[in-house]
Amino acid sequence: MQAQQVWLRVRGGRIRELVPYEGGVVIETEAGVESYPGCWALPGFVDAHGHVVNAGLEFGQPQLRLCRSPEECVELLRRWSPNRGEWLLGAGWNHEQWELPVLPTAALLDAVFPDTPVVLRRVDGHALWVNTEALRRAGITDHTPDPPGGIIVRDASGIPTGVLIDAAAELLLQHVPPPTPEEIRAAILRTAQQLLQHGITEVHDMDVDPLWIPVFRELAESGQLPIRVQAYVRAQHREWQTAGLLPTTGELFCLRGVKLYADGALGSFGAALLEPYADAPDGHTGLLLLTPQELEAAVAEAVEAGWDVAIHAIGDAANRCVAHIYRAIRQRGIAQPEQRLRVEHAQIVHPDDIPVFADAGVVGSVQPLHCVHDAPMARRRLGVGRSSIPYPWRSLLQEGIPLAAGSDFPIEPPDVMAGLAAFCFRIPPGESEPWIPEECLTLSEALAAYTNWAHAAASVDDRRGLLLPGYDADVVILDRNPSECTADELTRIRVVATYVAGQRRWTLAEEPLLGLV
Numbered sequence: 001m002q003a004q005q006v007w008l009r010v011r012g013g014r015i016r017e018l019v020p021y022e023g024g025v026v027i028e029t030e031a032g033v034e035s036y037p038g039c040w041a042l043p044g045f046v047d048a049h050g051h052v053v054n055a056g057l058e059f060g061q062p063q064l065r066l067c068r069s070p071e072e073c074v075e076l077l078r079r080w081s082p083n084r085g086e087w088l089l090g091a092g093w094n095h096e097q098w099e100l101p102v103l104p105t106a107a108l109l110d111a112v113f114p115d116t117p118v119v120l121r122r123v124d125g126h127a128l129w130v131n132t133e134a135l136r137r138a139g140i141t142d143h144t145p146d147p148p149g150g151i152i153v154r155d156a157s158g159i160p161t162g163v164l165i166d167a168a169a170e171l172l173l174q175h176v177p178p179p180t181p182e183e184i185r186a187a188i189l190r191t192a193q194q195l196l197q198h199g200i201t202e203v204h205d206m207d208v209d210p211l212w213i214p215v216f217r218e219l220a221e222s223g224q225l226p227i228r229v230q231a232y233v234r235a236q237h238r239e240w241q242t243a244g245l246l247p248t249t250g251e252l253f254c255l256r257g258v259k260l261y262a263d264g265a266l267g268s269f270g271a272a273l274l275e276p277y278a279d280a281p282d283g284h285t286g287l288l289l290l291t292p293q294e295l296e297a298a299v300a301e302a303v304e305a306g307w308d309v310a311i312h313a314i315g316d317a318a319n320r321c322v323a324h325i326y327r328a329i330r331q332r333g334i335a336q337p338e339q340r341l342r343v344e345h346a347q348i349v350h351p352d353d354i355p356v357f358a359d360a361g362v363v364g365s366v367q368p369l370h371c372v373h374d375a376p377m378a379r380r381r382l383g384v385g386r387s388s389i390p391y392p393w394r395s396l397l398q399e400g401i402p403l404a405a406g407s408d409f410p411i412e413p414p415d416v417m418a419g420l421a422a423f424c425f426r427i428p429p430g431e432s433e434p435w436i437p438e439e440c441l442t443l444s445e446a447l448a449a450y451t452n453w454a455h456a457a458a459s460v461d462d463r464r465g466l467l468l469p470g471y472d473a474d475v476v477i478l479d480r481n482p483s484e485c486t487a488d489e490l491t492r493i494r495v496v497a498t499y500v501a502g503q504r505r506w507t508l509a510e511e512p513l514l515g516l517v
């Protein structure tokens with residue numbers, strides 16, 4: 001995959017003709033001719049793993065990701081009043097970045113918010129920090145048992161301290177009022193605008209709540225949805241079945257797959273590892289959120305209903321479990337060959353399990369920015385002497401496993417240029433050497449992972465992901481050719497314009513830049 005200087009003739013939202021054009025890029029549509037002298041064109045980027053509604057909702061909430069202590073978080077929150085009914089919601093805290101990297105407690109919040117329930121999502125979305133009023137409203141007490149796949153963090157006498165990990169978070173979240181359709185609508189449009197400014201024309205939206213779907217549909221049908229959305233519907237508690245949903249097709253919005261979770265995240269010690277965490281004292285290995293039997297049953301039901309399946313697996317134990325389930329599903333013959341089985345994240349993978357993924361024809365949905373930003377934490381969690389490979393991109397590709405690239409926004413910004421640099425150089429911020437350089441991708445592979453390989457992960461690569469006659473005119477225009485850039489230069493490339501189905505949906509000249517999520 002390489003950027004091109006071309007004259008593109010577009011009709012009916014598709015590329016009719018393209019001619020090499022040394023002066024830059026020209027796009028000619030029914031509406032007129034727009035030219036970009038000196039610029040370069042690529043197929044529009046895909047973000048193959050993001051959270052559209054949550055990213056948009058979180059934008060209107062206190063952002064704690066820059067805070068360096070729990071006290072600083074509380075200071076920032078002091079200025080806020082309830083933002084969802086009587087509740088105050090916030091996001092982005094990361095105790096790994098605090099001067100004292102220990103989990104926070106309800107007591108700190110109680111001092112400022114004795115009566116307002118406060119719920120703060122950890123940066124990775126896999127833990128909540130809440131106050132006593134929130135615990136009270138959710139009926140969580142010292143007698144509440146840990147749910148399967150979840151941990152209520154407690155003190156020595158068994159009293160909940162105010163942190164709920166993975167499935168335990170659901171005990172609380174079911175008591176928070178859901179956003180209104182108007183809030184959902186605004187959240188979708190805000191996120192879409194931000195994706196467009198990064199050159200993203202299609203997003204694979206993970207863990208979609210059935211409640212959000214009518215809003216997506218209404219936006220798509222009224223021509224207001226400016227990007228393409230492939231939705232992967234919540235399935236951990238068979239939400240898709242309860243809501244009576246089945247896969248659909250559509251130009252801008254379709255229900256493509258279901259999303260399941262095998263484990264949690266490394267940051268909150270929830271990723272399921274084959275050997276204990278190197279930096280947890282008690283031989284802790286994390287946890288599988290469902291038993292392998294439950295997970296396989298959930299996959300089988302979804303596949304039989306025609307869905308693609310995307311399973312979150314971060315630790316090597318979770319990846320092993322998912323690899324064997326997918327192989328069993330293929331062996332049972334219940335998945336059509338074109339049904340995609342995806343592993344989301346595939347962060348720590350044992351070399352023995354990569355051929356199993358390959359056997360099952362699995363797609364690896366990976367997030368390059370997690371690798372560079374998590375590197376210091378991941379090295380602490382994993383220690384030395386493990387045979388599993390962290391962020392094994394080259395190893396997956398070598399076994400014939402196609403990669404689809406994403407950001408997992410709002411956990412990371414949906415910044416494709418930064419993602420390309422992370423794929424190709426794997427240099428964590430503040431460091432100068434690549435982390436595990438043998439797993440780097442070439443720029444051409446990295447671009448493919450953001451374009452045609454990612455479209456293949458949703459089975460639309462026969463009409464998207466390349467600049468070819470007959471293909472959808474989803475195009476991103478850059479001010480430089482990425483092939484001629486160093487790591488630093490790559491991250492400074494600007495997206496000049498973004499076209500979806502031949503319509504210019506974003507341009508640097510007209511729009512103010514939105515802040516990073």
Ligand SMILES: [Zn+2]
Pocket residue numbers: 049050051206408
């Ligand atoms: Zn995610």
